[in-house]
Amino acid sequence: MSSMPQPRTGVIHDIGYQRYEGPRLGRGYAARSLYVHSVRSSFGLGRSAWAKVLPIGLLGMASIASLILVVINTQLPEPVLDYAGIASTFTYAATVFVAIVAPELVSVDLRTNLLQLYLSRPIRRSDYALAKLAALATATFVLFAVPMLIMFAGMAFSTDDGIAGVFDELGGLCVGLLAAVVHAALLAAIALPLASLSGRRVFASGIIIAVFLLTAPVSAALEAFSYDSAAGHLAGLIDPSRLLAGVDQWLFGVDLRLVNVGGFGAVYGLLTVVLIVAGTACALWRYRKVKS
């Protein structure tokens, strides 16, 4: 840290203990502070260099991928991937991201007993759970949004249709960001309650990765057995990544052949909402029970 210029009086005045007479902002402010702090620490800000490597690295890789997409999209007559498509394809990177970040946000607090210090302050247990959940969702949203913004910047500058082309891209970006919100909310609502089960980061990451990885082959196998039947269309519900791809397909018409929802798009949408609500409820329940 750089040292402040010291007044050259040569005397250190100990003014003694000063009582604090200023404002004391309540619970809402405290919860917001925890939220902001948690978003920052998701990317390792305010923490050691090692803590930045994985989250910033993932964000960097996603950004580079998006730059490459800009180049490919501008060279080909039809763009290969639009904004909502980014949401669908980057879901796998985002699952890795939440598996790294969620334990960082909640397991560490359990392990170091820091939770005890939070709970002895004006925030409530539910405030803690919601602030952490919101922080994880926000950080995950950033992971989706940054590549989309890069793509938007690249596409808007290289459009041949003038201002109309820019507005076209802007419309696409808005759709993409909407998809990013859905993806971030679901991934966070699944990962955070899982991470809060263990105080050990490695275990917490393992549980999250396991849920995402183990559901994928089951879902794929089910689909392979019954392709183009109702069961095949519904097979994607089991795997969170394909569930999200299904929602993208239903809402935004993204078809990357990750999943085939057939006429069941609304079921994908409904299950997504149910999972987000259930995940939030689980997180709240978990922190009502946790020992302080």
Place this chain on the structure above:
Amino acid sequence: MPWNTAGQYRRRVPLIETRALQKRYDNAVTALADLTVTIEPGVVGLVGVNGAGKSTLIKLALGLLEPTGGSIRVLDLDPVRDAEKVRARVGYMPEHDCLPPDMIAAEFVTHMARISGLPAAMARDRASETLRHVGLYEERYRRIGGYSTGMKQRVKLAQALVHDPELLLLDEPTNGLDPAGRRAMLDLVHRIGTEFGISVVVCSHLLGEIERICTSLVAIDAGRLLRSATLDSMTQVRDLVVVEVDEDVNKLAAALTATGLDVRRHEDRALLVQADSDAVYDTIRDTVADLDLALHRVERQRHQVADLFRDLPRTEEETRVVNATA
């Protein structure tokens, strides 16, 4: 002690007031059974052996646990119903490690100040100030993980103090410290209680250690109140000096008794002398010199919590021994 008054503390309401307080955990362990005590402003030592219910009482005071019976009020508020208000005015330093190793101390204390409701700029100022008060000013931009145990304890104290609470709850603040570190920590707690004017409830299982910084003591055992009194009344009769000599203990006992001191036999070759004033030390020295005895040690008796369980004065047998030799 000149500061042995509640006047300087901002409030005169009792810090903690319990009535038939009971806490039973789910697994049927009773941590507190029928505890009725009123803790007045000041530096209060909460003593008891490990498992006596000290930490449980602290957690009930913070509203982290709910009582299963009876009532507890903190700063005249209900810690469960008015949890937010109570916690904004109380600082808590837990017994065990609770710090994130990869955060910088100054940032961590600032963050905790904000969680207590201080605006960002004020939080930063007060974090630096508080770290200075606990003696970590130079090292405040280092990561907590690289701190020694003593420094970590100071950070724990700083985060409890940063929002200028009216009441500090310290759970075994000298845990894991070496003798010098213990002394420094206790001096700091003493300063907080006197110069800063913040009431402190400090838990310890070592009475001898905290008696010198406290204005009153509350002793609990097996979840019940054992004793509650100002320090003067509790330790008056306990201010004892151990005098150990090589031989002729009985002769020394007789000589000291003759000077009007209350003397009892202690261990094999030692005596316990009640010391009401510093002059007693002079008397002991002179008497030993007059009798030409080899003096091994003269030291103030260190009390343990266990001493509070014994009835005072000592056993009749000891008294008889002294009387017989007189």
